[in-house]
Amino acid sequence: MELAAGISAASSALEIAKAMRQIGKDYDAVVIKGQVVDLMDKLLDVKTALQDAKAETEAKDHEIEQLKQAAQVRVETVERHGMRFRASQVREGEPQGLPFCSRCDQVDGRMITTADNGRGVKCPQCKATFEHARFYLWDND
Ligand SMILES: [Zn+2]
Known part of the structure; x- marks a missing residue:
């Protein structure tokens, strides 16, 4: 302008x-x-x-x-089922923990870790919910 x-x-x-x-x-x-x-x-x-x-x-x-x-x-992340996760430190190529918010990633380019809301996960930043999101919790990570 x-x-x-x-x-x-x-x-x-x-x-x-x-x-x-x-x-x-x-x-x-x-x-x-x-x-x-x-x-x-x-x-x-x-x-x-x-x-x-x-x-x-x-x-x-x-x-x-x-x-x-x-x-x-992003280099240190793994994509699984359409969502991006932090890469596991003990299991090579495997995701670890809760997924990052896809909406914040795509719209703002920010990696915001979601929180478990009982039915899936919810973004603490934009409040988007992902009903069928999975998360990965390994014993040694
Ligand atoms: Zn978000």
């Missing part, structure tokens, strides 16, 4: 500059001053839009970094 506003303001500034280039002798100083004020106003809009776009880009970079870290966690 900020970039679109910046591009629009830059286009307006260019139009004003083009008009000023074609100024003839019939224009007086008041008209020229007015156009300079308009030009400065549009350039200020461009500067503000670029600052906003810079802040938004930095926020996205931060989010990408968080998602990369979340993706690294």
Whole structure:
């Protein structure tokens, strides 16, 4: 949005500059001053839009970094019956404990461990329930 506003303001500034280039002798100083004020106003809009776009880009970079870290966690997980689990430390390739919430994983890219609610599992974060979810509790894990 900020970039679109910046591009629009830059286009307006260019139009004003083009008009000023074609100024003839019939224009007086008041008209020229007015156009300079308009030009400065549009350039200020461009500067503000670029600052906003810079802040938004930095926020996205931060989010990408968080998602990369979340993706690294996946290396140590095992998928079973459509749900993702922490990998067992004692049984290679086997899941351990309660599954992570599929909804939080897919929507937010976050690995939230669900809790047993008696009929399946429930996410403490988004409250999604998974009625037929299984969980794996090994003696030595
Ligand atoms: Zn969730």
